[in-house]
Structure formats: C-alpha cells, structure tokens
Amino acid sequence: MLDAAILAVLVTMVLALVRAFQGPSVYDRILAANLFGTKTVLLIALGGYALQWHSFLDIALLYALVNFVGTIAVMRFFEYGSDTEEADNGGAR
Amino acid sequence: MRYVVAAIFLAVFWIALSGHYTPLLLSLGAVSVVVSIWLVYRMDRVDGEPNRLTPSAGLFGYLAWLLWCVIKSNVDVARRIWSPSLPVRPVWARLETEVETPLEKTLYANSITLTPGTLTTDVRDDHFLVHALNQEDIDELRGGEMQRRIRRLGI
C-alpha cells in the first residue's frame, strides 16, 4: 500500500511538472510548482517512513513551511512587480 | 498572562518537535521561546486590536462538519474530472454575505476556499466574489448553511 501511495505521489509530481512546462500563463506555472512542493512534502514524509529515517519528518515539516512562504513571496512579486511582463495591466505598479 | 500561556505552549511545542533533553539543547529552546515571546510582544504593539480564536466545542463541531463538506465536494470534483466529457461550467459570481466580524469573514472565506469546487477570489464589505466549478456549488453556498453555522459560533 505504501509503495502504491508513493508511486501515486510520484505520478502526480510528473503531471504537475508537465503543467509547469506547458504554462500557458505564469500563474499556471506557479500553481503547478506549489502543487509540486506539497507533493514533495508528502513524498519526503512517506519515503522517510518507508525507509525508517525518522529525521525526514522534520525535513518534511520544514519543507511545508518553505513551500508556503515561497508561493506567497512569488505571488506578491507577480502581483506588484510585473510591469515588464504585462504592461497593459492597470493594477500593477 | 497571555504571554505566559503562549510561552508554555511554545515550550511544549519545542519539546515535542525536538525530543532531545540535553542541557545545551534545552537552554537553546528556552532562548528561542523567549525571543518568540519578545517578537509577539512587539507585534502586539503594532497591531492595535489582535483577534483571537479561542478553541471551543462549537468550533470543533464546525470543523467536523467542514470536513464532511470537504469529503463530499472532493468526491464530486473527482467524479467530474474523471468523466470523459469533463462536465464543468465555471462561474464567477457575487455571493451576498451577512458575516460581520473580521474573524467570521476570515473563517467563511477560508472555508469556501478549502472546499474544492469553490474559491473565494475577493472579500468585500457585504459580499464575496466566488469562483466555482459549477453553478450548483454556488447555489449551495447561497443556501447559506455554512454561513449560518459560522454565525452560530458567535466569534
């Protein structure tokens, strides 16, 4: 069962990567990257349990935090700092 | 008083995460608790009236109900994704709301987002902008059961 779950997480990561490469917009890519990050957390937790490496759980916890902060930071950047990419956008400063 | 409770909570949290009991690591933990409390104290002076969510039986009852909602809508969205004809009709609509306090608004908007199939894109004074995968999801929200349950919490 554990193997099947790890396999499913890996398949999902590949699907997220496909979406991240396809785009089309930058937000799709960030969404896919965020999903990829969450799946990495799950993979570290499941894999660490499967291999009985207990310290992996700490890494998973930390990765979940970093993933969240990273997504927020990148989104703030694209929300307020994207004059060059979308010049016709009235909201950007 | 509040800071003492927070300090005890942080200390327990630190010990639970660390699991080591040597004097050096325990003193490092104590230092980090003190630094965190100091930061919270400083932040409280900036943030005029902090909002606090106190855990209560009603809140946990609401969370259990929310979990049930999440399961139901997960099954629904999964069914739509797997069906070959892809029966989704995205809508983006105004949802009139009656929640008033900031905490209620936060809880309501987050609950809507947490449920797959609906997504709060904007929070205004008397309405939210909600994006939904289907008209039925919006109609269910307009039925207002979630809002009634949140208002009953009285936070």
Next chain:
Amino acid sequence: MLLLEILSGFCLLVGGFLCVTGGIGLLRLPDFFSRVHAAGLTETLAAPLLLAGIMLQMPWSLDLLKVLFIMILVLATNPTATHAMAKAALHGGQEPQIGNGNGQGETSSKA
C-alpha cells in the same frame, strides 16, 4: 491490529487515487481558475489521507505528533496560498473563463 492495517491501506489507496486525480485535473481543466480547484483536491483531502495512512501504521512516538503537525500545516496554509494565487492572477489580468469550458466561453466582465 488487523483493523488498523486495513484502515491505513484504505487511506493510502484513496489518498493516492485522489492525488493522481488532482494531477489529471490540473492537465485537463480549461483555465487557471478551474485548475486551482484541481490543485485544491490534492491538498485538502489527498494529503491528509496519505498522512493519516502512515499515522495509523506508526507506533506511539513523537513522530506521530510531527506528522500531525505537517497535516495541520498543509491544511492551514492551503487556503491562504490558494487565495494569494487567485488574487495575484486577477490582479495580473487573468479573467476567469465562464461557460462550458471548451475554450470558446465568453469571459466575464465583472470586477
């Protein structure tokens, strides 16, 4: 302990299935805002189910608590991250596609 084993296997299987479903949805759904729903699918139920699956197999230890923290963290941060993404996309000029989702639906003129 057989019951725990079965329950854990069930959680892992359903969680894995929902995970892949979210991935498929991310590829199949027509526009950004509907893909957000697919991503929410994998984070709101699949992640807790997978974590609950390994929690049920674990012996009593601090590790159990850590997995619980991971679960709470994922659940608590997911709506915020989703909301930030949706808001940034709206701000950046993305318009939700309304209608039957085949690419020819008209876009809304709200906001």
